[in-house]
Amino acid sequence: MIGKDVTLLGVSVTYSNGFTAVHPTDLLVRAGEFFSILGPSGCGKTTILRAVSGFVTPAAGQIKIGGQDMAGLPPNQRPTALIFQNLALFPLMSVRDNVAFGLEARGVSRRVRQRRADALLDLVALGDQADKLPGALSGGQRQRVAIARALAVEPAVLLLDEPLSALDLKLRQHMRAELRSLQKQTGVTFIYITHDQSEALTMSDRIAVMNGGKIEQVGTGDDIYSNPASAFVASFVGEVNTLPGRIIRQEGALAQVETSLGPIIARNPQNMPLGGSCVVFVRPESVQLQPQMPTNRFQVVLERRDLEGAFVTLRLLAGQGRQPIIAHLPNTGPTHASTSLTSAGFDPQAALVLPQGTLAHTGREDMPR
Amino acid sequence: MTSSRLLNLYTGAFLIFMFAPLVLMIVTSFNDTSPPSVTDWRGLTGKWYAFFWMDEAALRADPVLRALDRGRFVGCFGNSLQIAGIVVPLALVLGLSGAVMLTRWQSRANGLLWWVLLSPMLAPGIVLGLSALVFWGRIGVDAGMFTIIAAQLTFVAGYPMLIIMARLQRQPVELEEAAMDLGASPLRIFARITLPFLAPALFSAGVIAFLASIENYNTTMFAKGGSCTFATEIGAMARNPNGHPPVINAVGTVIILLTVGFAVTHALLQRRERA
Ligand SMILES: Nc1ncnc2c1ncn2[C@@H]1O[C@H](COP(=O)(O)OP(=O)(O)OP(=O)(O)O)[C@@H](O)[C@H]1O
Ligand SMILES: [Mg+2]
Numbered sequence: 001m002i003g004k005d006v007t008l009l010g011v012s013v014t015y016s017n018g019f020t021a022v023h024p025t026d027l028l029v030r031a032g033e034f035f036s037i038l039g040p041s042g043c044g045k046t047t048i049l050r051a052v053s054g055f056v057t058p059a060a061g062q063i064k065i066g067g068q069d070m071a072g073l074p075p076n077q078r079p080t081a082l083i084f085q086n087l088a089l090f091p092l093m094s095v096r097d098n099v100a101f102g103l104e105a106r107g108v109s110r111r112v113r114q115r116r117a118d119a120l121l122d123l124v125a126l127g128d129q130a131d132k133l134p135g136a137l138s139g140g141q142r143q144r145v146a147i148a149r150a151l152a153v154e155p156a157v158l159l160l161d162e163p164l165s166a167l168d169l170k171l172r173q174h175m176r177a178e179l180r181s182l183q184k185q186t187g188v189t190f191i192y193i194t195h196d197q198s199e200a201l202t203m204s205d206r207i208a209v210m211n212g213g214k215i216e217q218v219g220t221g222d223d224i225y226s227n228p229a230s231a232f233v234a235s236f237v238g239e240v241n242t243l244p245g246r247i248i249r250q251e252g253a254l255a256q257v258e259t260s261l262g263p264i265i266a267r268n269p270q271n272m273p274l275g276g277s278c279v280v281f282v283r284p285e286s287v288q289l290q291p292q293m294p295t296n297r298f299q300v301v302l303e304r305r306d307l308e309g310a311f312v313t314l315r316l317l318a319g320q321g322r323q324p325i326i327a328h329l330p331n332t333g334p335t336h337a338s339t340s341l342t343s344a345g346f347d348p349q350a351a352l353v354l355p356q357g358t359l360a361h362t363g364r365e366d367m368p369r
Numbered sequence: 370m371t372s373s374r375l376l377n378l379y380t381g382a383f384l385i386f387m388f389a390p391l392v393l394m395i396v397t398s399f400n401d402t403s404p405p406s407v408t409d410w411r412g413l414t415g416k417w418y419a420f421f422w423m424d425e426a427a428l429r430a431d432p433v434l435r436a437l438d439r440g441r442f443v444g445c446f447g448n449s450l451q452i453a454g455i456v457v458p459l460a461l462v463l464g465l466s467g468a469v470m471l472t473r474w475q476s477r478a479n480g481l482l483w484w485v486l487l488s489p490m491l492a493p494g495i496v497l498g499l500s501a502l503v504f505w506g507r508i509g510v511d512a513g514m515f516t517i518i519a520a521q522l523t524f525v526a527g528y529p530m531l532i533i534m535a536r537l538q539r540q541p542v543e544l545e546e547a548a549m550d551l552g553a554s555p556l557r558i559f560a561r562i563t564l565p566f567l568a569p570a571l572f573s574a575g576v577i578a579f580l581a582s583i584e585n586y587n588t589t590m591f592a593k594g595g596s597c598t599f600a601t602e603i604g605a606m607a608r609n610p611n612g613h614p615p616v617i618n619a620v621g622t623v624i625i626l627l628t629v630g631f632a633v634t635h636a637l638l639q640r641r642e643r644a
Contacts, residue, residue, distance in 0.1 A: 053550055076552045088543035092565045101561070102551035153551055 003032035003189035004066030004079060004156035006052060011061035013047050021047040023213045024061060029157075029191060031066075034183050036192045036200040039210030040236065040360060045193045046085065048210075049159045052191065053082045065157060076105070081150035085161040087142055089134035095121065095145050096130040102153035120148040123182075140171045147182065157189045164199065176203055197237045201225065209233045211358070227269060231357035234281045241287065241325050242359065243280040247272055255353050260321040261298045266351035278353050284313070286350035287327035290343055297345035300325060307331070316344060391625060398619040403433040404612020417619035433614055442602055449599035452514065453582040456521050460578045461571060463522070464529025469563075471530075472537045473545075490527035497523055498591025505592075512594025520592035525581045529574035536570035537563075569642065576631060 006029040013022040021044045029035045037045050050056045052063060054075035063070045065079055075082075081102075090098050096117045097104075103113035121127050124144035134142055143163060150158055160179075164172045180203050183190045194200050200207045201221040208218045209232070217229040228234035235242070245259035247268075255268035257280050266280050291297055300316040303324075309331070316325040327344065397405035401414035416423070420434055421443070429435050467486050471479055489497055501520035502512055510516060540563070548558045586600045593601055603620065607613045 055546060055550075075546070075550045076554065080550070082547070082550045084543045084547060086541065086543060088541065088547035090544060090548070090562060093561075101548065101553070104561075105548075105551055105553035105557055149551070 002156065003187050005029060005031040006157055006189065006191065007062075007064040007067075008048075008052075009062040009064070011048075011051060011058045011063060013044070013051050013056055014059040015056075020059075021213055022051070022058075025215055027208060027215060027218070029189060030205075031189055032187050034180065034190045034192065034203060034205045036194060036204035036207045037210055037215075038194055038197060038200040038207050038237070040195055043210045044213040045195075045210060046161055047213075049082065049161055049191065049193055052157070053080045053159055054078050055082075079156040080159055081153055081155035081157075082159045083146050083150050083161060083163050085163075085165070087146040087163070089142060089145055089149070091133065091135055094131050094133060095126065095137070098134060098145055099149045099152050101149065106153070117148075117152060120152055121145075123151075123185075124148045124178075139167050140175060143167065143175060144178075147179070151182075151186065151188070155188060157191060158183075160190060160192045162193050162195070164194075165196075172199070179203065201237070209236060211236070211360070228281070228352070228354070229270075231279055231281075231354050232360055234352065234354060236360035239284050239326065239328075241282045241284060243282070243323065244277070244356070245280060246277050247274055247353065250274055254348055257353060260323050261319045264351065265295050265348040266353045267349060268353045270354065272353055272355065277356060279356050281352045281354060282346050282350060284326040284328040285311075286346045287316075287325060287344055288346060289314075289327070289329065291345035293345065293347070295345070296348060296351065297343055300342060300344040302340055302342070318344065394618045395622045395625070398615055398622045400615065403614050405615045405618050417615040418623075420616050420619070434616070437606070437614060437616065441597070442606075445597040445602035446599045448514065448596060449583050452517055452521065452598060453579050455518050456525055456582045457575055457578045459518075459522055460526040460582075461529050461575055463526040464531075464574060464578075465533055465567070465571070467526070467530040468533035468537055469559075472534055473542075486530060487527050489524040492524070494524070494585070494587035495591065498588035501588070501592045512592055513596045516592040516594065517589050517596070517598065520588050521582050521585055524588070525578050525585075528577045528581060529571075532574040532577065533567055533570050536567055540566050569639075573635065576635070580628075 006027075008025055008027040010024045010026060011022065012020060012024045014020045025048070037048060039045050047056065051058050052065075052070075054070065054073060054077075070078060090101065093101070096114060099117035099120055100113040103116060108116070118127065118130060121130050124147055126141060126144055126148070129137060129141060129145075134145060137145065146163065163179075164175050167175060176199060179190075179192075192200075192203065201224075204221060206218060206220055207224050208215045209224060210216065211232045217224055217233045219227070224233060224237050228237065231242075234240050243257075243259040243261060243264060245257040245264065247255050248258045248263065249256035250268065251265075253267060253269070254265055255272065255278075257264045257266060257278060259280060264280050266282075272278050298318050300318045301322075302314060303317050304315040306313040306315070308328075311328045312331050314327040314329060316327060317323065318325045325344065393407055394405075396407055398417055399413055399415070400406060400410055401416070402409055402411040416431065416434070420428070420437070420439065423434075428439065471483060471486075498520050501516055501523070505512065505516045505519065544562055544566075545558050548562050549555075553561070583598075584600055586604055589598055590601055590604070597605075603617055606617055
């Protein structure tokens with residue numbers, strides 16, 4: 001199996017009710033890449049996959065796979081295989097027949113396709129389940145049947161629509177590793193959809209972050225996590241502290257921002273102009289207690305300590321305005337007595353100035369303080 | 370307390386209202402008198418059933434039975450089976466096509482099509498029969514077996530359509546999409562995915578279409594011309610001015626037994642499918 005590249009040129013999708021689910025989008029997925037599309041529910045991820053696999057026709061733009069224009073090709077003639085959000089295994093066929101179905105559709109003889117199906121079931125460690133019906137399998141096993149079924153047609157591009165969302169955490173982590181190694185083994189291009197940021201970060205070569213029908217940033221996991229291009233990306237991928245403010249000085253790659261905690265120095269990768277209102281983003285793991293350096297330092301009150309296991313989450317209230325700040329620190333034992341007054345701060349290199357923009361809902365903001 | 374007693378009373382009355390005539394019919398089918406009676410009990414007999422297989426001599430000896438035309442009755446019943454044998458498969462094909470079109474081929478005209486396809490089920494049977502008679506007469510086809518089939522088909526096809534639609538709507542569209550994504554042609558998708566899923570519904574639809582065809586009276590009455598069916602023949606026998614022969618009660622009892630048998634089998638099959 002050989003992966004092919006996928007190119008989207010100005011692709012937009014409008015549904016029949018007039019709703020534009022995907023705004024004009026350019027995207028290049030390289031051959032043999034594990035590429036994730038990450039975004040909140042309803043942002044248009046499934047719609048993009050359905051456009052690539054041929055179930056919806058773009059209102060504008062061009063989709064190319066391996067350099068070949070896909071316009072007018074129905075799903076059964078594209079070199080893609082889609083793994084549906086709900087798997088869509090054929091309930092009345094045995095697991096083996098499920099896997100062999102794509103070959104059956106291609107007119108492969110019964111003996112050959114069954115041999116091929118058995119080989120694929122061995123690959124996903126289900127060789128002994130071939131005669132069962134899908135309904136008799138566990139969630140993780142069904143998942144693997146869906147993968148084997150999709151791989152059976154030797155697709156150049158495998159499209160996966162949140163395939164792990166129905167599984168419990170342990171199984172999900174296990175399947176992540178399996179998917180990743182399967183991708184490496186087969187060399188097929190994977191386009192993987194998820195709204196789980198840690199899933200995208202652990203598995204992908206590159207990630208596209210989507211919001212409201214637009215791709216906001218494409219890059220490696222490190223890129224996206226450490227150098228988010230927008231307020232949305234910064235707040236959707238991982239946790240983040242936000243400090244709104246105004247730029248009062250520029251010092252090369254850095255900017256000084258007036259915030260409720262006083263002047264804060266942070267990186268300014270987008271070269272935001274002097275006087276512009278902006279937001280400073282700092283990851284909780286970059287916040288230190290009683291820091292050495294004099295810059296970006298402020299008084300805090302410890303409001304609450306949540307034990308997470310390997311690390312602790314400290315909820316701090318900073319400065320006069322009691323600005324909430326979250327810090328993740330390595331768990332060094334039951335220290336940090338509550339309400340103790342101390343100082344906190346962060347390295348200017350760990351903070352980022354970005355234009356104001358919509359923030360992602362992480363579900364954390366509603367937690368009782 | 371009183372309200373629940375009232376409800377029980379009502380339920381009891383309702384059941385009596387519904388089943389008492391059937392019970393009376395079954396009882397009279399074993400009473401050795403004609404016309405049928407429960408009050409005038411003349412002893413237990415099986416001859417109203419045996420009518421269908423007793424030998425010619427015994428038939429002639431019986432004052433009631435000898436007046437009946439057994440050959441004609443059996444012939445009409447055969448006609449009914451022939452008609453159902455054609456109407457049922459055609460109704461299944463038509464109903465299936467209609468159901469697939471209405472559920473999978475979403476178009477603006479669907480709402481209108483739905484009413485057009487179902488209107489024969491709602492229209493009075495007399496109107497259907499009469500219009501079939503007039504229509505085919507104008508074309509130059511004599512009323513007979515063919516016109517019965519044509520007239521019955523117009524409304525019988527509605528039952529399979531409704532039953533199959535209900536099941537089709539429960540099949541996730543993703544199954545067909547997945548099959549298409551794996552390279553299957555529409556025909557293969559239909560044969561390998563949709564049809565097996567519909568099999569239980571097709572069976573139920575077939576049974577119901579069969580019953581609808583066999584028992585239909587009013588539409589068939591108009592369309593039949595010189596031919597006859599099981600239902601029209603029973604109708605003819607029942608119009609006997611001296612009261613109808615209890616043979617009809619015997620036939621009715623057999624039909625009830627068959628219906629109950631069908632229903633129980635169906636329920637058992639469904640329970641097994643769900644388990
Ligand atoms: N058939 C349709 N007709 C009209 N609007 C649709 C249709 N399908 C999806 N939408 C809308 O398009 C938007 C994007 O839908 P899509 O299914 O691509 O979201 P998603 O990113 O996959 O979300 P999720 O993570 O919940 O699966 C949603 O706002 C949705 O309501
Ligand atoms: Mg989706």
